[in-house]
Amino acid sequence: DAGITQSPRHKVTETGTPVTLRCHQTENHRYMYWYRQDPGHGLRLIHYSYGVKDTDKGEVSDGYSVSRSKTEDFLLTLESATSSQTSVYFCAIRRGLAGGHTGELFFGEGSRLTVL
């Protein structure tokens, strides 16, 4: 499972409050991703990172920010949560092709966020 853990796994919060989701990996993979999954939309990319302090926006980045100050942690922050951000959030890593790795994807178990 590439040692990916997400926290918290479940959170209920109120509109306007800040929320931070954490993705932690134990294998020093370079590429990390945050997705949201909603009915009828499949997985949509919010932000991704290709190294420490190197991040870029995905297709649904409005209202979200990320930080990656060390290889193992990729944080997703909702500065002021809205009800439209109620979703299940998945973190993923992609193994590179060096060292015999295959470029496979590994996902965290998901964080279910409800914004009331």
Add this chain to the structure above:
Amino acid sequence: KNEVEQSPQNLTAQEGEFITINCSYSVGISALHWLQQHPGGGIVSLFMLSSGKKKHGRLIATINIQEKHSSLHITASHPRDSAVYICAVKGAQKLVFGQGTRLTINP
């Protein structure tokens, strides 16, 4: 039009049947992934392929780069195969996901 289209969206079959799920894409890709998601569960990578065919147990994945099409086959299907199967293609930097195929195998 979505860059990645899966068909069918929903599939119900009886235990033991041969299952095929299709994925068509419209962009140039370097790799294609098949993922499995059980109800309420996490997402597991089944295959990553860039050409030809791969087999793992009862699962077989094929890809035709010229036709921009991939198929996932399940032989001797079982109720535990019931899940959502997701196709994802990797372009220059990012992955693009299909909306998934919900498979239900009845005993």
